[in-house]
Amino acid sequence: MKLGIFSIEELMQTPLCMMTGEQFAFLASNLSLISDQANKNKVEAEKPKHLVYGIKGIADTFGCSIPTANRIKRSGIIDGAITQVGRKIVIDADLALELAAKAKKQGKEVCA
Template structure:
């Protein structure tokens, strides 16, 4: 079997045998380094996003936002609220290794 032809074939058009052959041999045929993905920040949006992040109700999420504890993690443009989830958890003391 020709690996180049198999790689250009759509997955749903392959037979089980072709798929297994490609899975076992395709990686060794052409060595490409795995792409290094930059760590992306995770964001949540709005009061509902804060509520989901902290696992609380929307009124409690409003209180968390108004308390000022996570202000450094919040970017607000008009009514749009964008929260850096990682930083918000760290500031609130919920992250592993953080203070409570």
């Protein structure tokens, strides 16, 4: 976040003994912005991901059969929630459900 001539991120990385008086005064005057940003980052980091694995994980998440889970994966609707390396598939279940709901609102068919 850049305010004025200083970047808060840069100043946060600068040792206190290396700051000028102007930089320190700027940092002190924007303390509320810094604490708000730190709280936001902390809340985002605390939310644990609900991960499921494989086609069976997709089937369990959507409450469907294995063939339907394969169709959902192949449709590309939940690609943002899938990480695949070789044959290993890891799915962020919450994100997959969000993406499927968004696609359904847009009129796309999630599973046939």
